[in-house]
Amino acid sequence: MADSNTGNTGVAENNSSKCTQGCEHYRRKCKLVSPCCENNYICRFCHNASETHQLIRSKLSKVECMMCQTQQPLAQTCSNKECGVTLGNYFCKICKLYDDEDKEQFHCDGCGLCRVGGRDNYFHCDTCELCLPQIIKDSHKCIEKVSKANCPVCLEDIHTSRIVSHVPPCGHLIHRPCFNDLIKAGFYACPTCSQSMIKMKELWKSLDEEIEDTPMPSEYADLYCNVLCRDCHET
Template identity: 55%
Template sequence: MALRAGCEHYARSCLLKAPCCGKLYVCRLCHDAEENHQMDRFKVEEVQCSGCQTLQRAQQACQQCHVQFGEYYCDICHLFDKDKNQYHCHPCGICRIGPREKYFHCDKCNLCLAQDLQGNHKCVENVSRQNCPVCMEDIHTSRIGAHVLPCGHLLHKSCFDDMVRTSAYRCPLCMHSVWNMKEHWEQIDIEIAQSPMPTEYQGTSVKG
């Protein structure tokens, strides 16, 4: 049995007891928005059922009324949510939205990346441990997906979309193009090859 509850961030049927202040919040993000300190999700030990109000150790279902707190539950991150094919990545140290088989963990980048980038991306050591160069907010633990630029740097997908929408086409960190221009230049070469020089200019040379 499931109980519809939660907040704007997560669909869950319990409140977390913050280990820092002892207050009850639906999630760490709701806590952090209200308090002048941050909740350590890994230290959460107790939750309160949204149905019967029973305070109990963190687990997937209520020990009293048996309501399911979340379709997905991670006993490391204490993450309760509806099923989004989440999985816990031990090297990343947090839960990611999967499915797991579509991602791999790059040890050098220290980040989970889509399978089609395996052996097909430029590694930047611990790249996700840097803030997004556009909004300066954390990337590694963000609920917003990351966009990998050809240079290997990361920014939030939403920040990337906003950036190119305003005609900014270079990485804010290294100024390399945000697009892989190889196919573009190849297309231009083809167009040039298919556009013969006018007869009156053939065989002439340019003098300085």
């Protein structure tokens, strides 16, 4: 089913809660009734990509059922009794979020938004103001409001980003794709503080072997330079 107002396309198998609808960002059976313009879109990302202004999600108050085209207040099921389709298997009235895909979504009051990955797998750090994996609960380095900073590589927002973040030992956040690109390019230091983002033992070993195989000329053999290690902060 194509919408001439938005250009978004949804595919319906049948008039039931099991049908497939949505866009490239979300699978859902409703469109957001934009409070800022006359065009309705399946999600805010589709809206923002097509319009010259941003959709303010907090101002949303209505959705349009994609099965029966009924506009209605925010709810998980269509208010049209003849339709009654589930607009989203996951629904958060606080975030005004609908999603048919099971991503183990949960709403975090501390973050003020919905996260994916399962509530039991994460804890909220009040200092970092971020949900972090339980596996690093006792070892992560707290940095005040670290989630409110942008990714140091792509400079895009981290707190509300749909892109998974990586937490290096220094505690500064970086989008995982950006982290992977840095490592592939041979950059191992955090762009924010210059500490190593991976275990460097093998790299240091290879450098030591290279130095041993390349002895200094005799006139420089007794020259030394004091340096500060960015990882342990020892001179």
